[in-house]
Amino acid sequence: MSGAPAVVLFDLDGVLAHYDHASRLRLLAERSGAGVEAVSRALFESGLERDADLGLHDAQGQVDEFARRLGRPVSLDDCIEARRASMRADADMLSLVRHVARQSQVAILTNNNLLLRDHLPAICPPLFPLFDGRVFCSAQFRLAKPDPAIFLQCLAAIDATPAQALFIDDKAENAEGARRAGLRAHHYTGVSALRAWLKECGIAGD
Known part of the structure; x- marks a missing residue:
């Protein structure tokens, strides 16, 4: 166990949880009374979600700007519930992360906005208390993966060095x-391959 890394950073969507974009769009359309296409244009195609992921809007500011672009009333609760509807924690991954957490500190580093970071316990409850106080996102650093600087800033926030850390992401870049x-x-690419890699990196097997 002495060879275990100090910190293991996990990506969120596609690693710890499954993400269903269509479900998010549908719920926002239902809540706002707008069409799915209009929701997609206002939140995604307009660049709003990308800007929020880079820290240009806080949670409420993102909601307000979305409502303005959509031309319909939208609440913070609407956006939280839509994100919640789009996410399903991966039970096998969480079992593995609990095992890792007995040997190393675990944290999340995701390209995402402050709305998700601030409300993730409500959006995806199974991730907690496992990741309490250790959810980091691109918006808070105003940087996005794969920029190497975001990893350095994240590790600085938890007082660790790159040599002490592992990172897992479903995007090769x-x-x-x-x-x-x-x-x-x-x-x-899957839990089995990750488990084998973690063992090579000093995380003792189950």
Whole structure:
């Protein structure tokens, strides 16, 4: 166990949880009374979600700007519930993370906005208390993966160095960005391969 890394960083969507974009659009359409296409244009195609992921809006500011672009009333609760409807925690991954957490500190690093970070316990409750106080997002750093700088800033926030850390992401380019920052990284394709890689990195087996 002495060889275990100090910190293991996990991506969120596609690693810890399954994300269903269509469900999010449908619920926002139902809540606002707008069409699904209009919701997609206002939130995604307009660049609003990308801007929020880079920290240009706080949670309420993102909601207000979405409502303005959509031309319909939308509440913070609407947006939280839509994100909640789009996410399903991966039970097998959470079982593995609980095992990792007995040996190393675990944290989330996601390209996402402050709305998600601030309300993730309500959006995806099974992730907590496992990740309490250790959810980091691109918006707070105003940087996005795969930029190596975001990994360095995240690790600084938890008082760790790249040599002490592992990173797991379902996007190969993000794993490569972590490697450029000096972390050991894994391109996630499934739990079995990840379990084997973690063992190679010093995480004792189940």
